Amino acid sequence: MVDVADKLAYFQAITGLEDPDLCSEILAAHGWDLELAISSFTTPNSDRPESPATVAADGAEVGSSEQSNEELRLIQRSETVAGGAASPGLAWKLITLPISVISGSLGLISGAIGLGMWVAGGVLSYSLGMVGLGSGSDRNGDSSSPLVSVSAAAAEAMDFVASFERDYGATRPNFVTEGFMDGLQRSRSAFKLLFVYLHSPDHPDTPLFCERTLCSEPLAAFINENFVSWGGNIRASEGFKMSNSLKASRYPFCAVVMAATNQRIALLQQVEGPKSPEEMLTILQKVLEESAPVLVAARLDAEERRTNTRLREEQDAAYRAALEADQARERQRKEEQERLEREAAEAERKRKEEEEARERAAREAAEKEAALARRRQEKALSLGSEPEKGPNVTQVLVRFPTGKRKDRRFHSTATIQSLYDYVDSLGCLDVESYSLVSNFPRVVYGPEKLSLSLKEAGLHPQASLFVELN
16 A cells, blocks of 8 residues: 555645645545545636535535535645646646756756656556556546546547648658657657647647748658657647646747656757747757767667676576586486496395395205205115125125216115115215116116015126116
């Protein structure tokens, strides 16, 4: 929400009143409704009651309340402070913005015209929209004169250009078809001065000035080449307000202005009364020559700002590119580091798996060897002691694939299984599947003959067998 100080500053800039206490009282009397206070201030005297008593007698909106009396007293006091000038009889009161004479090295007669959202009207509506205030008449049902909107100012400019061209032809200054502030901004962007023409259709010198001076080909060409032009009819709202702001006292009226700092404009030259094309050219050429250093400086300053901005953008772009390159290298370094860490972790995992596999294989081999040792021992024990030579004892020779030979005596009643147990107990074989075979005749003593005794198998009293791996 806009605070009290902002509203007070807007009201002072728009009305031209310098007394802050008076402005505060006027705003307070209107409930600090900025637009309502300005509308009451700009309403002609003929639309306002003469006194509180008259208001009460006529039964008007304000009534006989204490607040209404205070409002009327403040409005009358504000008129006295503003200068006590009579109303022009139009819907808008004269609002004079402060103009101060500026003396500079160029020797220009200029005035700083305080904008402060410069007049009640279209720009006021725009400024109120900026500070977040709605229309006072819409909220309160007030029937005061509506303020001119920005689009209305542009429409007035278009109507003026069309009417001027219709009356005086196409050879003329190229007036912009937009409001004064937009035209001023256009001239500032183009690094040119703004040529202002206020048209008074009722003045007797206006037709001749327009036909012979303003629409003369040399002057129109000079203005179009060196200035941005804006024109307004003083019968229209914005033209009337500009005539008050520039304090036009004679017509035809022309002025040359330029944008200044802090929302102000500098009045460089004003031309009042009829002038010949030669006189106008001389005046405008002089203003142009005197203001050329300022415009050149402004252009150079803008170019320097653009150059600095471009350099900053290029530096920022180079910095961003370098930063992105550094970030890319950092990402690549991290990715490479992560890849190496993954590979190292994978190699470590494989090493551990291989180590565990070797340990498991060694453990299994040890367990298997232990099992074989136990089985050999068990089978050796199952054989009993070797018998002495005798008629019932069989001598058995066993030959292994490696060429090794082993012999032992067995009881003739011992089974073929005893021979296999004997071979197993020796631990000379790395395999478990084998067969005992005799050569002459070739007989394989397989699983079906394991229960036969040595005598029944024909191996008594002695036999020679060899191990055949399956």
